[in-house]
Amino acid sequence: MEQICSWRHLSCDKPIELSTAVTVIGAIAAFLFGVYQYADKKKQSNKEPFLKEQLRLCFEASNAVARLTIEPDKEKWEEARHDFWRLYYGVLCVVEDPDVEEVMFALGKRIPQPESSPPAVIPISDDAFRNSSIELAHAARRLILKNWGIKLGHLRGQEMSQGNPVAENIKLAKTHPP
Secondary structure (H helix, E strand, O other): OOOOEEOOOOEEOOOOOHHHHHHHHHHHHHHHHHHHHHHHHHHHHHHHHHHHHHHHHHHHHHHHHHHHHHOOOHHHHHHHHHHHHHHHHOOHHHHOOHHHHHHHHHHHHHOOOOOOOOOOOOOOOOHHHHHHHHHHHHHHHHHHHHHHOOOOOOOHHHHHOOOOOOOOHHHHHHHOOO
16 A cells, blocks of 8 residues: 655655645634634623723713812712712722823812812812813823724814823813813
8 A cells, every 4th residue: 555645754645736725725714813803802802891991980080070160069069079089099090091090180189088178169160170170081081082992083172281181271271161
């Protein structure tokens, strides 16, 4: 019995047909592409819960600060203050980026701690605080758009404050509608 292929020397007496080689290479390529797609989908599905929670918490933080700038009812204002500090000391830290952290830190210097007395005048509606509230929303927007891969145009106020979110707040009030 004559041996057609020798694995030891990797030589074949019978040449492989081109159509067979193309079929085998195509099957291997399809298999590898399938593995790549599966891994990519798995990676995305692992990120989705984190991204959804990040989205929710960024909206919640921005809403809490906005309420501190406009809420005249003391009870509702206190609720917003507690929401801010709950996010500040807890779950927002898990999902924020350095820009959101910087703005939250600056806001934390202006918002009395929960155990402290509220400010004499509520809401905190001076321009600097309002600008910080807007900058938090812009920082959260940038974070969300980047992480979700969404392309939207820049906001006029956002373009002015790209370098230093907190230092440019005075300019922001002049470009963002009340």
